[in-house]
Amino acid sequence: MAHVNENYLKLPGNYLFATIAKKVEAFSKAHPEANIIRLGIGDVTRPLAPAIIEAMHKAVDEMGKAETFRGYGPEQGYDFLRQAIIDGDYKTRGIDLDIDEVFVGDGAKTDVACIQEIFGSDLKFAVADPVYPVYLDSNVMLGHTGDWNAEKGIYDGVVYLPCTAENGFKAEPPTEDVDIVYLCNPSNPTGTAMSKAELENWVKTAKEKKFIIIYDSAYETYITEPDVPHSIFEIEGAKEVAIELRSYSKCAGFTGTRCSYVVVPKACVGYKADGTAVELNPMWNRRQCTFFNGTPYVIQRAAEAYYSPEGQKQCLADVNYYMENAHIIRDGLVAAGFTVYGATNSPYAWVQTPNGMKSWDFFDLLLEKAHVVTTPGSGFGPHGEGYLRLTAFGTKENTIEAVKRIADLKLFK
Numbered sequence: 001m002a003h004v005n006e007n008y009l010k011l012p013g014n015y016l017f018a019t020i021a022k023k024v025e026a027f028s029k030a031h032p033e034a035n036i037i038r039l040g041i042g043d044v045t046r047p048l049a050p051a052i053i054e055a056m057h058k059a060v061d062e063m064g065k066a067e068t069f070r071g072y073g074p075e076q077g078y079d080f081l082r083q084a085i086i087d088g089d090y091k092t093r094g095i096d097l098d099i100d101e102v103f104v105g106d107g108a109k110t111d112v113a114c115i116q117e118i119f120g121s122d123l124k125f126a127v128a129d130p131v132y133p134v135y136l137d138s139n140v141m142l143g144h145t146g147d148w149n150a151e152k153g154i155y156d157g158v159v160y161l162p163c164t165a166e167n168g169f170k171a172e173p174p175t176e177d178v179d180i181v182y183l184c185n186p187s188n189p190t191g192t193a194m195s196k197a198e199l200e201n202w203v204k205t206a207k208e209k210k211f212i213i214i215y216d217s218a219y220e221t222y223i224t225e226p227d228v229p230h231s232i233f234e235i236e237g238a239k240e241v242a243i244e245l246r247s248y249s250k251c252a253g254f255t256g257t258r259c260s261y262v263v264v265p266k267a268c269v270g271y272k273a274d275g276t277a278v279e280l281n282p283m284w285n286r287r288q289c290t291f292f293n294g295t296p297y298v299i300q301r302a303a304e305a306y307y308s309p310e311g312q313k314q315c316l317a318d319v320n321y322y323m324e325n326a327h328i329i330r331d332g333l334v335a336a337g338f339t340v341y342g343a344t345n346s347p348y349a350w351v352q353t354p355n356g357m358k359s360w361d362f363f364d365l366l367l368e369k370a371h372v373v374t375t376p377g378s379g380f381g382p383h384g385e386g387y388l389r390l391t392a393f394g395t396k397e398n399t400i401e402a403v404k405r406i407a408d409l410k411l412f413k
């Protein structure tokens, strides 16, 4: 008899974005004339940069000739990309990395969901609340949580770190013992970002309490404030306690192209049950060599082109385009009377619902009255209740129109 992994059955059935899609479909069937603007799901809309397309074409041609054809590549990624990552993302910020500390992947979702595999099966972890759902769900699937508590909207056995207006939506280190903590900076969904001093405190606490920080900096390119680090390795000593993940999805429009990387410093250690320290770098290397056969050559050449002078210029122009949208959302909604967080170092605006309305009620109201799709904050965790997330990844015209429609509802009179 094939026993199933019953941990999967702990996951509540309705996935956030599937519920949203159902609601939008029903509304649009009932109102086919409505021009719906989608500021919900965090997917980019700008096409790939010309420098990236050019590199892909060239790589495709190479694959068509016997002399330049590539079969299986190195599981860790080609050195040309690993070196470009070190030179482009780290050396420029005064961070030294060895090439074998960088592992190229096919998307940060995969990397962040799988990194837990190198830790013990009795793993205890902490997440921010609200949070990018993959950290949580992937751990549920591997049995690192208790049951879903429907009443509280949380899993038993997980350490939740409340992010509220009072603490500026910044997770604070847990007081109880944990093995790993997922930190997303700048944060999805709240769009807020931790300063250098705040990250220093995290690194200091991680050293004292011997936990590992899984640092997701998928939105690093959107940082505008000088006091917000672009990498956790800007913090002294972080290499001993942190693994960093990055994605090309939001900095270079790779949501459909798929490329990412993980940095596992050689100084970073976990522990055996008897207390002996074990380097995590060879463990992740072993995991990748067994489970993964490398990101496609053409895609790695595309990612390499992101670091060329033209690639940087063109991709930055797209990031600036989205950030202009973020400011349109933030400033427009503030002018209409809303309280808005984020949207300064991030493409996400975290909007407080009017008059204490529930997230889903406000979602419904905006869909029905303004024909604007958002994401209810409560879908990211119980402390997201009372907020909505709006993304800046639409077109400028749609963003302006959506903000105008919401403002025209005159919810604050």
Ligand code: PLP
Residues within 6 Å of the ligand: 042, 106, 107, 108, 109, 110, 112, 132, 184, 188, 216, 218, 246, 247, 248, 249, 254, 255, 259, 260
């Ligand atoms: N991490 C965070 C915080 C994200 O918001 C996302 C995507 O939205 C990802 C990781 C996944 O990125 P990728 O497209 O590289 O899988």
